[in-house]
Structure formats: C-alpha cells, structure tokens
Amino acid sequence: MTNQALEIKRLHQYFNRGTSNERHILRGLDLTLDSGEFVAVIGGNGAGKSTLMNSIAGNLPVDEGQILINQEDVTYESVAQRARLIGRVFQDPQMGTAPLLTVEENLSLAMLRGQRRKILTPGVKRRQRAFLQEKLALLNLGLEDRLGAEIGLLSGGQRQAITLLMATLQNPAILLLDEHTAALDPETSQIVMNLTAKLVAEQHLTTLMITHNMAAALQFGNRLIMLDHGKIAVDIRGAEKEKLTVPDLLALFKQRSGQELTDDAMLLS
Amino acid sequence: MDLLISSLSLGLLWSIMAIGVYLTFRILDIADMTAEGSFPLGAAVTARQIVAGVNPWLATLSDLLAGCLAGFVSGFLHTKLKIPALLTGILTLTGLYSVNLLIMGQSNISLLGRVSTVITQLSGLSPTFAAILIGALVLAVVIFLLVTFFNTEIGLAARAVGDNEQMSAANGINADNMKIIIYMISNGLIALAGSLMAQINGYADSSMGIGTIVIALAAIIIAEVLVQNLSFGWRLITIIGGAIIYRLIIALVLQWGVDPNNLRLFYALMLTVFLAAPLLQQRFAQQRRRQKNMASFKEEQHD
Numbered sequence: 001m002t003n004q005a006l007e008i009k010r011l012h013q014y015f016n017r018g019t020s021n022e023r024h025i026l027r028g029l030d031l032t033l034d035s036g037e038f039v040a041v042i043g044g045n046g047a048g049k050s051t052l053m054n055s056i057a058g059n060l061p062v063d064e065g066q067i068l069i070n071q072e073d074v075t076y077e078s079v080a081q082r083a084r085l086i087g088r089v090f091q092d093p094q095m096g097t098a099p100l101l102t103v104e105e106n107l108s109l110a111m112l113r114g115q116r117r118k119i120l121t122p123g124v125k126r127r128q129r130a131f132l133q134e135k136l137a138l139l140n141l142g143l144e145d146r147l148g149a150e151i152g153l154l155s156g157g158q159r160q161a162i163t164l165l166m167a168t169l170q171n172p173a174i175l176l177l178d179e180h181t182a183a184l185d186p187e188t189s190q191i192v193m194n195l196t197a198k199l200v201a202e203q204h205l206t207t208l209m210i211t212h213n214m215a216a217a218l219q220f221g222n223r224l225i226m227l228d229h230g231k232i233a234v235d236i237r238g239a240e241k242e243k244l245t246v247p248d249l250l251a252l253f254k255q256r257s258g259q260e261l262t263d264d265a266m267l268l269s
Numbered sequence: 270m271d272l273l274i275s276s277l278s279l280g281l282l283w284s285i286m287a288i289g290v291y292l293t294f295r296i297l298d299i300a301d302m303t304a305e306g307s308f309p310l311g312a313a314v315t316a317r318q319i320v321a322g323v324n325p326w327l328a329t330l331s332d333l334l335a336g337c338l339a340g341f342v343s344g345f346l347h348t349k350l351k352i353p354a355l356l357t358g359i360l361t362l363t364g365l366y367s368v369n370l371l372i373m374g375q376s377n378i379s380l381l382g383r384v385s386t387v388i389t390q391l392s393g394l395s396p397t398f399a400a401i402l403i404g405a406l407v408l409a410v411v412i413f414l415l416v417t418f419f420n421t422e423i424g425l426a427a428r429a430v431g432d433n434e435q436m437s438a439a440n441g442i443n444a445d446n447m448k449i450i451i452y453m454i455s456n457g458l459i460a461l462a463g464s465l466m467a468q469i470n471g472y473a474d475s476s477m478g479i480g481t482i483v484i485a486l487a488a489i490i491i492a493e494v495l496v497q498n499l500s501f502g503w504r505l506i507t508i509i510g511g512a513i514i515y516r517l518i519i520a521l522v523l524q525w526g527v528d529p530n531n532l533r534l535f536y537a538l539m540l541t542v543f544l545a546a547p548l549l550q551q552r553f554a555q556q557r558r559r560q561k562n563m564a565s566f567k568e569e570q571h572d
C-alpha cells in the first residue's frame with residue numbers, strides 16, 4: 001500500500017444545521033490523496049470547494065466524517081494543532097502574512113510551524129538569515145534585500161509569493177491552495193503558479209489546489225477532481241489527464257452537472 | 270519648576286501603567302477595563318504587606334503577580350469563554366472591587382508614619398526625587414524586558430496573533446494562549462504602577478483606580494499623535510513623554526483654578542478631543558481638497 005497523505009471519509013458539512021436555512025454543502029465526500037500527488041480541484045461557484053479546504057485545515061468543525069493526514073486522525077484538532085501537518089495559502093494575499101511584522105519575522109514564524117515556541121530563544125535567528133535570503137532569492141522578486149521591510153508595504157503578488165514560501169518552508173504533509181492566484185494580475189499570477197509548480201516538484205509536496213482557471217487545472221498537477229453538489233463528480237489522473245483539453249473539461253462539467261463552468265481564463269478573454 | 274518636577278514624577282508612574290494598557294490596546298486592539306481594577310489591586314496588595322512589615326521591595330514585586338492573575342482572569346473569560354472584551358473587563362473590574370476591599374480590610378490604608386516603603390528606603394533623597402529615581406529605574410527595566418520578550422519566539426508569536434489571527438493559527442500558534450499572556454503582562458504592569466503610586470502618595474484607596482484607562486489612553490494617544498510610525502521599543506519610550514505631557518497639562522489646569530472634583534470630567538473631555546483629533550484633521554483636509562476641486566470646475570465654466 002502506498003503512503004496516504006490525506007484520507008477523507010464520508011465527510012458531511014452543513015451550514016445552519018437544524019434551522020429552516022439548513023444547507024447540506026458536503027454530502028458524504030470521500031477522497032484519498034497518495035503522498036506526492038498534486039491535485040487540481042475545479043467546480044462551480046458554491047460547489048463546496050472552499051468548504052472542503054476549510055474542513056481539512058480545521059477552520060470548519062466537522063459535522064460528520066473523518067479526516068486523516070499522514071494516517072493521523074485530525075478530525076477534532078484545532079487549526080493551530082493540525083498546522084504542523086498543513087501549509088496553506090489563501091485567496092486573499094492579505095491573509096497569509098502579518099502586515100506589521102517584517103519579511104524576516106514572518107518567515108521566522110513559519111520556520112517554527114509545528115514546533116514548540118520557546119521564551120528564551122530569539123524569534124529571529126541570525127544564523128537563519130542566509131538561508132531565508134537564499135529562499136527569497138528563488139522567488140526572483142528582489143525580496144532577498146528586503147528582510148527588514150514590513151510585509152504590509154509589499155504588493156499583493158509579493159505577499160502571496162512569501163506566503164507560499166512560508167507554507168512550504170517546513171515540508172507540510174499537505175499543501176492547501178485555495179484560488180491562491182485569483183487576486184493577482186495575469187503576469188504575477190503566472191509567476192506565482194510557476195513558483196508553486198517548482199516548489200511542489202522539488203519538495204514532492206502533496207498538494208490540493210482549487211482553481212477556476214481551466215488551463216491551469218490542466219497544465220499543473222497529476223490529478224484533477226471536479227466537485228459538484230458536495231461530492232466528487234470527476235476524478236482523472238495521470239496519462240488520462242494529460243490528454244484532456246479545456247473544451248473537454250467544460251463539456252464534461254456540463255454533462256455531469258447540467259451547468260456552465262466559470263473559467264477565469266475565459267472571463268478574461 | 271516645582272510643577273515640572275512633580276509632573277515628571279507622576280508622569281513616570283503613569284507611563285508604567287500606560288505601557289501596560291498599550292499592550293492590550295495596540296497589540297490586541299482591546300481597551301481593557303481590567304486596568305481600573307488591577308491598579309488599586311496593586312496598591313492594596315502592597316499596602317497590606319507593607320503595613321504588616323514585609324520588605325517593601327518584595328511587597329512591590331508581589332503585586333506584579335497579583336496583577337498577572339487579574340489579567341489571567343480577564344484573558345481567560347475573553348478567549349476561552351468568548352465573552353466580549355469590554356464586558357470581560359467590566360466583570361473582572363467589578364469583582365476586583367470586592368477583592369481589593371477584602372485584601373485591605375477597609376477602604377483606605379495609610380502608609381504614612383513609621384512604615385517602610387520603597388520611597389523611605391531611599392532616605393537620603395527627597396520623596397519627589399526618590400519617586401523620580403524609582404520610576405525611571407522601573408521603566409528602564411520594564412522597557413528592556415518587554416522589548417526583549419516581544420522578540421523571542423513566544424513574543425513574536427504573540428505579536429503575530431494581534432496582527433493577523435488567521436495567519437498565526439495557520440502557522441500553529443495558539444491565539445488564545447498568546448492573548449492571555451498579553452493580558453497578564455499588561456495587568457501586571459498596571460498593578461505595579463498602582464503599588465508605586467500608593468507608596469508615593471502614602472495611602473492605598475479602593476477607589477484610586479477610577480480614570481486609569483482614560484489617563485493611560487491619553488498618554489498613548491499623545492505619544493502617537495506627536496511621533497508617528499515608530500518601532501515597538503521607541504513607541505514605549507515616547508509613551509513616557511506622552512504621560513509627562515498629559516500630567517503637565519493637568520497640573521496647569523489645576524493651577525488655573527479648576528476644582529479637583531471636576532478633574533475626571535476634564536480627563537474624559539480631553540481624551541475625547543485626542544481620540545477625535547486625527548479624524549477631524551482628516552475631515553478638514555478633505556474639505557479643502559473638495560473645495561479646490563469644485564473651484565477648478567467653476568473656472569472651466571467661465572473659460
């Protein structure tokens with residue numbers, strides 16, 4: 001048996017459960033990710049993609065079902081507790097970094113993800129500086145000279161790239177990306193996507209990436225799942241995914257859900 | 270000159286308490302009313318011990334612990350029981366009123382006469398100079414320790430919680446615990462200020478906390494209006510200036526003949542002005558820009 005990085009069993013999520021506004025968002029979703037898989041997640045607005053990600057990260061308490069990361073049951077762990085296993089980049093570039101702290105302070109915080117923080121050790125370590133600069137240089141955004149700059153002064157793209165770095169500094173068991181390039185301009189979005197692919201490949205990260213960009217969903221990753229009405233409607237991997245084209249994908253979606261799919265790339269053109 | 274020196278001595282004391290309030294106010298974005306209870310708590314704990322003959326330095330240190338405990342209660346209520354911050358402060362403050370009376374056994378303890386306080390320990394100096402010396406010394410130690418702490422692994426995590434709670438959780442930081450730590454340090458410092466105040470004034474009184482938060486916030490805002498965009502350490506140092514300036518203004522007002530009974534009304538009015546000042550400034554600037562903008566269109570019509 002291969003090593004399973006993520007295992008979700010019969011996951012149900014409701015909003016306003018027990019009221020007249022009850023909405024059953026995830027409906028018995030099953031999903032298993034082998035270690036090293038890079039999965040693109042697509043689906044219509046409101047399909048439950050973000051709900052799935054928030055369940056994995058612990059932002060939403062699980063109503064029914066079980067979640068295992070690296071074979072550890074994290075179903076009832078808090079966000080902070082399971083952070084040792086998870087790297088995460090949000091859609092909003094403001095969300096992944098602390099704006100009043102410097103670049104170096106933010107990165108130093110991320111270096112300690114999953115470890116016990118001590119009171120007698122400095123938060124920023126001089127001996128780590130060269131290492132952090134080296135990592136920043138890989139981003140190619142000139143940030144290696146700006147360790148002392150407050151993150152709030154940087155652009156959205158720069159902040160998103162740093163968040164990505166922070167999420168991957170301590171090899172996470174699973175990397176969660178929720179439309180992490182959607183708020184960026186096309187060029188910056190491309191840079192961050194390429195950086196994502198590079199980091200994922202180099203560190204063999206098991207990754208779940210939500211996107212509305214069909215071309216990106218096809219170009220990146222070795223597996224593609226489509227969410228519809230709280231379940232996985234399509235699950236394609238490997239060679240089969242390689243052959244898929246954007247029109248194929250849109251047709252497939254229409255056939256499975258009876259709806260049109262939103263595609264960022266199409267909206268833009 | 271006398272006015273300056275007395276303002277300096279009281280301002281230094283106030284700034285210890287203002288620095289305490291600053292931690293919850295600016296790092297957690299909470300105006301923590303617990304301050305009004307932990308200030309007299311510090312005074313009560315110290316006074317009771319000093320009267321019983323305990324070494325005044327020990328008595329002064331012990332109120333730090335008492336203040337931390339009060340901060341723990343508020344922090345716990347706010348984070349673990351999810352009670353809104355303002356109510357949390359009011360709850361602890363109300364409870365502390367009884368606790369303080371219990372500790373003192375009466376509503377007022379005099380520290381004048383034969384008892385030994387940190388002020389009388391420096392017997393070679395006049396009481397005012399002793400107060401200034403002790404205030405400056407305590408401030409130096411407090412600021413050094415705070416700057417050091419907020420740059421440790423835990424301190425950095427605490428700052429991150431105040432700055433972006435979601436990000437801190439995603440990086441494995443337990444936000445509740447960090448908030449409780451900040452609450453504890455904050456109220457520990459406020460109690461320390463209360464203890465020193467009691468020893469300088471020569472009495473502890475159960476009602477001496479009224480106005481604590483207003484005074485502290487005024488000192489903070491003066492510092493922030495006068496010097497903007499500072500690092501944490503420098504900000505703490507400017508709060509000392511803010512507190513002294515504030516005390517000086519009040520001393521001048523008193524000398525001017527304002528009835529001390531009206532003083533708290535004055536505290537409140539002044540803080541209102543300080544708090545509103547940045548907004549008013551902005552409004553005026555905006556008004557001017559609009560007028561200029563409109564004027565340019567009028568000119569166009571005439572062309």
Ligand SMILES: Nc1ncnc2c1ncn2[C@@H]1O[C@H](COP(=O)(O)OP(=O)(O)OP(=O)(O)O)[C@@H](O)[C@H]1O
Pocket residue numbers: 015016023025043044045046047048049050051052
């Ligand atoms: N806090 C909430 N309370 C009630 N309903 C919610 C809440 N959060 C999300 N929903 C609903 O749950 C459904 C799924 O939302 P979710 O954010 O998971 O969709 P999504 O697949 O990420 O969509 P999108 O592509 O628009 O981001 C939506 O219909 C949404 O309106």
Ligand SMILES: [Mg+2]
Pocket residue numbers: 049050051
């Ligand atoms: Mg979403």
